[in-house]
Amino acid sequence: MRKAARLTVLACLFTLVAAMPALAGKLDDIKSRGTLVAGVKDSQRPFGFVDEKTNQIVGFEIDLMQALATRLNAKLELKPVTSSTRIPMLTQGAVDIVAATMTHKKEREDQIDFSITYFMTGQKLLVKKDGGIKSVADLAGKKVGSVKGSTSEQNVKKAQPDCTVISFETYPEAFLALKQGKVQAVTTDESILVGIKNSDDKPEAWDIVGEYISPEPYGLGVAENDSDFRDFVNAALMDMWEKGEYQKIYDKWFGKTTKDYLPLTWKMELWP
Amino acid sequence: MHWDIVFRNFDYFLIGAYPKGPLGGLAMTVILAVGGIFGAFWLGLGVGLMRISKKPSLRWPAMAFIEIIRGTPLLMVVFWFYFLAPVVFGHTLPEAESALIALIVFTSAYIAEIVRAGVEALPKGQMEAARGTGLSHFQAMTHIILPQALFNMIPSFVNQFVSLTKDTSLAFIIGVNELTKAATQVNNRTLTAPTEIFITIAVLYFVICYCLTEFSRYLERRINRYQARGR
Numbered sequence: 265m266r267k268a269a270r271l272t273v274l275a276c277l278f279t280l281v282a283a284m285p286a287l288a289g290k291l292d293d294i295k296s297r298g299t300l301v302a303g304v305k306d307s308q309r310p311f312g313f314v315d316e317k318t319n320q321i322v323g324f325e326i327d328l329m330q331a332l333a334t335r336l337n338a339k340l341e342l343k344p345v346t347s348s349t350r351i352p353m354l355t356q357g358a359v360d361i362v363a364a365t366m367t368h369k370k371e372r373e374d375q376i377d378f379s380i381t382y383f384m385t386g387q388k389l390l391v392k393k394d395g396g397i398k399s400v401a402d403l404a405g406k407k408v409g410s411v412k413g414s415t416s417e418q419n420v421k422k423a424q425p426d427c428t429v430i431s432f433e434t435y436p437e438a439f440l441a442l443k444q445g446k447v448q449a450v451t452t453d454e455s456i457l458v459g460i461k462n463s464d465d466k467p468e469a470w471d472i473v474g475e476y477i478s479p480e481p482y483g484l485g486v487a488e489n490d491s492d493f494r495d496f497v498n499a500a501l502m503d504m505w506e507k508g509e510y511q512k513i514y515d516k517w518f519g520k521t522t523k524d525y526l527p528l529t530w531k532m533e534l535w536p
Numbered sequence: 537m538h539w540d541i542v543f544r545n546f547d548y549f550l551i552g553a554y555p556k557g558p559l560g561g562l563a564m565t566v567i568l569a570v571g572g573i574f575g576a577f578w579l580g581l582g583v584g585l586m587r588i589s590k591k592p593s594l595r596w597p598a599m600a601f602i603e604i605i606r607g608t609p610l611l612m613v614v615f616w617f618y619f620l621a622p623v624v625f626g627h628t629l630p631e632a633e634s635a636l637i638a639l640i641v642f643t644s645a646y647i648a649e650i651v652r653a654g655v656e657a658l659p660k661g662q663m664e665a666a667r668g669t670g671l672s673h674f675q676a677m678t679h680i681i682l683p684q685a686l687f688n689m690i691p692s693f694v695n696q697f698v699s700l701t702k703d704t705s706l707a708f709i710i711g712v713n714e715l716t717k718a719a720t721q722v723n724n725r726t727l728t729a730p731t732e733i734f735i736t737i738a739v740l741y742f743v744i745c746y747c748l749t750e751f752s753r754y755l756e757r758r759i760n761r762y763q764a765r766g767r
Contacts, residue, residue: 306713306721309724309725313725314722316545318553318556319547319548320556343711349618349709434720440730463727465728
């Protein structure tokens, strides 16, 4: 009982923190500070990860943030975030913007705002080549690996009620289970599956199959109710796309010559 | 086996991106552990002495502090503290500092209880005799009681400090780049060598903890020499 009371107090305090309003406009903050603080992933190839040679955080989202910082005449400062810290860090002001493979979801709109979609992917299946699984329909009676608490876990269950979902802590573990035959498929965003597949010793032994089980549009997270900053970010993204800068960055990380080849099949929403 | 991945990233496990970037890896773990031990010892000693005080104005806050902290998981203390700091201090604390403070606060509650047990385990006559010679309560504590009690507490302290050293791995939840985080980063990039990477990390943790216990044994032997003479 006493512990429950304590937890309630802590929860109240936490809500207080989360509810703190954004103070001045971010745009002015960044300009006076001279730095753009971006929350990024540090272990999600190729979006944001630690480079083996230089030991620095690099990746698609980091280059995107660099392009944004250049447009703000600011230096870029990176702060690693995780899926559990990225939203609180944004609401609390520890970061100005979050570029961390975050799917734009309605329920997240309660706490933060999103930019337009800067990366479009969807949930697919990673399976053994010639293993007989071609789509979600083939998963009936099979075991599927995913990650705890992810939307992929719930989506696949909805798409194929006859499969058993086994949830792991991280994707490497789910992939290990696939290799050892404990599950017959691993499911999550295609962009992540590509990274997993190509990190293996024999990428050709695996296949990414099926239609999108669910769409996963990634948006940049910005503080709630700061429309000046959000406008700037949206305009910058569209400008990058129109000038071909976006495509250049995309090719650097997902192009034909890279390990994580993923054709660019969607178009950014461009306002006239 | 892919031990080459471990060899290629070993410098990253040890110092992170330093000197071209922020310090991380094992170095950060050691900083958190040493800072945590130092801070938790002094804070814990203070709270422990407050806890055994006869004055309710000192005893009650100490008791409340100990009970609240002991009833909360460390993971939560680390996580909450990071997000509460801006309310308390008015600005966000850097991740490493925030984790360090959380570790100090958490461990000090346990240290306080060790201090209480150690002091209460001494025969009452020690304090009475010390006061009888004309020493004040404070003098008796610092010159007579604590030197004896602290020696008896060493094994319990070491236990707590080893535990603290391993607890630094929880700092990864708020993005502090310590050993566990560095390992996760490398593992998620390569994906092919989880066993090798985490064996290496376990060995590194063992090495620092073993150094700590060895140091305490050395300390005990050293103090024992003087003790034996006195008894």
